[in-house]
Amino acid sequence: MTETRPASPGTQRPGGRTAKVRRAVLDATRDALAETGFHTLQMDRVAAEAGVGKTTVYRRWGSPVGLVTDLLHDMAKQSLPASDTGSLAGDLRANAALVRETLTDPRMGAVFRAVIAAASCDEECARALAGFYRTRLAEWAPVVVRGVERGEAPAGTDPTELLRAVSAPLYYRFAVTGEEVTPAVAERAVAAALAAARAGVFVDA
Known part of the structure; x- marks a missing residue:
């Protein structure tokens, strides 16, 4: 039998005035994370x-974890839609550019550092962060499907794995080594991922 879990604090989506309250609280949470990080996130200050x-x-919301978890759900829904440039290379470059611009933006970069820190020390936040990326990968998966249909990558190419190969080097520099995430870095990530895709590396066995 599958265990059911209660809804996380703040994750239900009511409308009307309650929705306005939620919007105000999540905006305040994002601002607080950008300014001081997760470990100093205070419920009273957010309120x-x-x-x-x-x-x-x-x-x-119950706790700072509840605030961050709901913020991640909201960020997944509010993110920009996938591009459609007419080519797989163009779409992957657009994806890499979006990731790079987000990570290098002073405010959003700080927010992502904070939520990654929260996920590293709390299982619920980790699940929410994983859910955020699942949502984004699903949003962008059609660009790979279209590329396969145009013959730009082999049949059976796994969209999720190809997209991960594009963004992983950018997140590695951002979250692990602290190196600058430049446009040249993003272009190399796209070129490497495309070469691997064309060689069949991401084709499901």
């Missing part, structure tokens, strides 16, 4: 910045 009673914030 004050959002103009919401702290009792409401504690009741609906």
Whole structure:
């Protein structure tokens, strides 16, 4: 029998005034993460910045983890849609550019550092971060499908693995080595991923 889990704090999507409260709280959470990081995220400060009673914030989100988890769900839904440039190479470059621009943006880069830090020390945040990336990969998977249909990659190419190969080097520099994520780095990641794809590396066995 599959175990069922209760909904995470704040993850339900009510409408009306409650939706406005949620929007204000998540915006305040994002701002706080960008400014001071996860480990100093304070529920009272978020409530004050959002103009919401702290009792409401504690009741609906429960903890800083609940805030970050819901923010990740929201970020996945609000992200820009995949491109359609007419070529697989163009679409992968657009994907790499979007990742690079996000990571190098002073504010959003700080937010991602904070949520990665949260995920490294909390299982619920880790699941939410994994869900964020599953959503984004699913959004971009059609660009690979179209590329295969145009003959730009072998039949059976795994869209998710190809897309991961594009973004992984960028995240490695961002989160592990702290090296600059330049346009040249993004272009090399795309070129390497495309070469591997054309060689059949990402074809399902």
